[in-house]
Amino acid sequence: YEYFEKELLSYRTLPAETPDGHRLILRGNVELPIEVDQVREQGAEGIGLYRSEFLFFGRLTPPDEEEQYQAYRQLIESVAPHEVTIRTLDVGGDKFVPDINLADEANPALGLRGVRFSLADRSLFKTQLRAILRASVHGPVRVMFPMVSGVAEVRGCRAMLEEAKDELKSEGLLFDDRLAAGIMVETPAAAFIADQLAEEVDFFSVGTNDLVQYCLAVDRGNEHVAYLYEPLHPAILRALRMVCEAGRRAGISVAMCGEMASESLYLPILLGLGFTELSMNAPCIPRVKRIVRQVRRSEAEELLAAALEMKTATEVAAFLEQEMASRFPGIYGTTNI
Amino acid sequence: YEYFEKELLSYRTLPAETPDGHRLILRGNVELPIEVDQVREQGAEGIGLYRSEFLFFGRLTPPDEEEQYQAYRQLIESVAPHEVTIRTLDVGGDKFVPDINLADEANPALGLRGVRFSLADRSLFKTQLRAILRASVHGPVRVMFPMVSGVAEVRGCRAMLEEAKDELKSEGLLFDDRLAAGIMVETPAAAFIADQLAEEVDFFSVGTNDLVQYCLAVDRGNEHVAYLYEPLHPAILRALRMVCEAGRRAGISVAMCGEMASESLYLPILLGLGFTELSMNAPCIPRVKRIVRQVRRSEAEELLAAALEMKTATEVAAFLEQEMASRFPGIYGTTNI
Ligand SMILES: [Mg+2]
């Protein structure tokens, strides 16, 4: 076991590249400030998902622009030269907004959250965008909008971003005018219109936890139906393919930042689909990198093609388990999956 | 106004056929027994959605096989020679099942409902299937499974149906061995894998209320986000196209039984997509028939093609409103939409 840990450690400084030259970027997901150190230690190339909710939790008033600016600046500087992707507020932050009360939502997962909330409370949203823009002069950063279901919302978000830029300009405050803006792809609608959305944004990041949940209409926190939450479901594979193809055609990067990104068994599928970035809890990175460095992209594409012909997640999982165990017994021995 | 009512009445006996010969079947949705009479009076060609929940509501024990058999038999005989589509129980019927308690579901819309519940409580399900099978000797009937998200579930339902048939056979009870079995297409997953599902079932019926809700991740009963519930959203048009094409290729009929089926503005889209059946509240049927008899299928296909190029529901709606008002001022005057 100790040997295994040591072997994994040796991967930290190596690039995440398949034997046939497909280069992936592996990044960390960060919720708490303490996780930023782990991202560096585990050899991540930046942060693919910074959950900004942390700044808003456990307090009576939302953080003002200056406080957010300082937090983002510190984050960006500590991760530079690598890039940070800051996701804008992804909760129903109604406790800061007296006019909005979300306690009575019968299905909160289908309610006012993510950009829906941000577009409903524009002052909270504007403050966050201004803070991110101001921090953007201190290192590489991107902004990402959660829970997008249509082109109109993306345009609404981008309009807010332009408004924030105009304000900063007129106030003489500095920002990076080329700040990249992307979206989480996590509603089925976003997958269905991925080609249209790809023309409106600078990057995609697939949030598989929600995408799977909405596609299959399954709350995975519900014990009665959790068995139906299957990331290898044929519908999910098709949705992911649609998103990756749209991204490739539009020439934008396509990341995955859901838990699916760090599962050994799913990696050949993600490699086959052509994801260019995977973001995960930092401690998973060395293990994922070790697999990436051994599985050829061409091989992953073959496995994906076979999986796409199958009709159930069970069948896909059994196929992948068997194939990977026989091709890579060292990695996919029964104990390591 | 009275004249308008009379004119509509005259449509009751005419077939629902476009001027260029595309024949639609218009059917009624039925929740309460009293609505069965309306179905006949409004010239519906049968019942496209019989919600069997009514039999289960407001009582302490579920109806037994005999009671269900009598109810289905009466229903079928009163609608014959037209066909009835009976949807199996589409609630979390946990009050009849001591082992299952659904009161704590955080998001009931993503919980144990439809076939999920039926497959979790097989005795309740089996009883209903036996009753429907026994009633099938009394007139044309189909069975329909709600909330399907994958091939495995369909196979589970069909296996139950076969089990029920075997039981009836060995008991010497009569049933129609060719009873058609179809599914509601109402989860995004079902749309993504419509081609695979089409090989497993005898017909599709699209439940747009839920399909729209899950695709867009919007609870339309939630006042904060109801504005996002848009049946003309580009993602919905694409999902519907996927389902209709899969149905056509497999040679099975594709119905729609959500509220979208009776909206005048949406009809050219549904005609263009090639739906073969629309099921709705019976009083809507004459109005819908009047439109179907005036809009050419070829014209509807042109409108659909144009709509599929658009990026927002607002744009699609404005386009349809303008086109239909100028092409059919008599029907699509501002007061009749
Ligand atoms: Mg999410």
Ligand SMILES: [Mg+2]
């Ligand atoms: Mg439904």
